[in-house]
Amino acid sequence: MKPVIRTLSVRVRDKHACVLNRMAFDVNQVWNAANAYSAEFSWVPVPEVGYINCGTSAFELMKDLKGIRKERGMIIDSTAVQETIAVHAKARKQFKKNKLNWRCSGGARRALGWVPFKSGAATWVNGQIRYAGHYFKVWDSYGLSQFDFRSGCFSQDSRGRWYFNIVVHVDVDIRPAEGGQIGIDLGLKTTATCSNGDTLERQDCYRNLESKMGIAQRAKDKKRIKAIHAKIKHRRKDAIHKFSNKVVKENSLIVVGNVSASGLAKTKMVKSVLDAGWAMLKTQLEYKSIATQGVFIEVNESYTTQACSCCGCISASSPKGRAGLGIREWTCAECGTTHDRDMNAAMNILALGHKRLAVGIPVL
Structure with missing residues (x-):
């Protein structure tokens, strides 16, 4: 104790x-x-x-x-x-x-x-x-x-x-994590995809209540509007708590990509980005991993979607930028390995976490 x-x-x-x-x-x-x-x-x-x-x-x-x-x-x-x-x-x-x-x-x-x-x-x-x-x-x-x-x-x-x-x-009674290692890719189609295959499916907490919110707003029912916002917040928080508890319990090393919610919130995807709750998820993973004597790392996720997690090459067949968001599966032209887009990114994020641990954190 x-x-x-x-x-x-x-x-x-x-x-x-x-x-x-x-x-x-x-x-x-x-x-x-x-x-x-x-x-x-x-x-x-x-x-x-x-x-x-x-x-x-x-x-x-x-x-x-x-x-x-x-x-x-x-x-x-x-x-x-x-x-x-x-x-x-x-x-x-x-x-x-x-x-x-x-x-x-x-x-x-x-x-x-x-x-x-x-x-x-x-x-x-x-x-x-x-x-x-x-x-x-x-x-x-x-x-x-x-x-x-x-x-x-x-x-x-x-x-x-x-x-x-x-x-x-x-x-x-603090029980250390079970010793697993995991990389997590944050997205919109699936809120979080782990390198071991676990996922946090998109909850659509706001989207599911958007029509009721519109009715309350047109009726200028402030009490109802606040109640709907509270329900959205509680549903999102509950789903993220359950997912983060499972991840932290099973893994002593958690590596997450540094996707910018504030940057994507300025695009047409603003509703989906804010509804995903990426910042809340990263915050919970960080403080819960500290409580269980684990390690939480946030790495630069540039090119993690395009690079092959097997050979490390960026081939011509890999999804490129925002134009390639519709490509969910692709085959590496160099080694012939078929990848799920998000799983491949999660595995690359985990590899980046290992690299950072090996070289240490540079002193600025």
């Missing part, structure tokens, strides 16, 4: 939405106050030099905004104020800006609710979560009473539902 850090998420009962919306409004006010202060006081005048951008640290913002809870009658606790300011300072450093976007509490640009807190602010009392003097009932699917709560947050989704997200230490 090995202790690992995990984030658990459970849904909060809808009857607490009013209190959480009020807390989210307070968090937005803290964020906006920190935003205004950092935008105004980051530039410091220096004689004979001009203005120098010194930035405003989280510590300085906390000193200047320490009385904001009492001044504005907020119901959030002090840790929520501190955590909001700390996240604001971290985001300014990441994006190299003195002023970030405002968090709106209403209107078309309303920010989704968010109430962060530090370790010790939330506790489990009599089957409920106690935070800032309020008690919240949740659908407890993890048995939260057995965990020591650390930092976390309340978050809201697009349908207005609230979730309690908490960081905990969990003792997990």
Whole structure:
């Protein structure tokens, strides 16, 4: 058994939405106050030099905004104020800006609710979560009473539902992968094709509900539109989780091609590309392989479709570029081997992964 850090998420009962919306409004006010202060006081005048951008640290913002809870009658606790300011300072450093976007509490640009807190602010009392003097009932699917709560947050989704997200230490029996090696080719006709023959078939999560989505959009039924989008997301996530769990369990080396979803999203294939969920699949494979002490590698997949996985030659009969997307099987003119297009690419991707492991990762 090995202790690992995990984030658990459970849904909060809808009857607490009013209190959480009020807390989210307070968090937005803290964020906006920190935003205004950092935008105004980051530039410091220096004689004979001009203005120098010194930035405003989280510590300085906390000193200047320490009385904001009492001044504005907020119901959030002090840790929520501190955590909001700390996240604001971290985001300014990441994006190299003195002023970030405002968090709106209403209107078309309303920010989704968010109430962060530090370790010790939330506790489990009599089957409920106690935070800032309020008690919240949740659908407890993890048995939260057995965990020591650390930092976390309340978050809201697009349908207005609230979730309690908490960081905990969990003792997990980590079992290393079975030792297999696999290359994965990502595509549109088949979402993922593995070098061992396994596939993740195209789910068409969006396409299957596109007609219902159109009806809801023409009727301007916002509630129904959000529900359909949530169903699409959950179906896609479920299929990818099942596939990635199987791949990670059976293989200690996973090699994936670096196909660019953002680049293909600018073409006529945008709906199919975004519906495939390539980025989600690669993210899940990476963190799950790390958890099982495996190796995840992303390689340049250039010419993996055209090159023969047996002899390595790019023959005249191999599919070329976007014009050759309709060619699903081809025979190498050099060695005479017949290939399935995606299987051949997956085997070449696995070979590239072995080559990278052999030569190491170059230092830039």
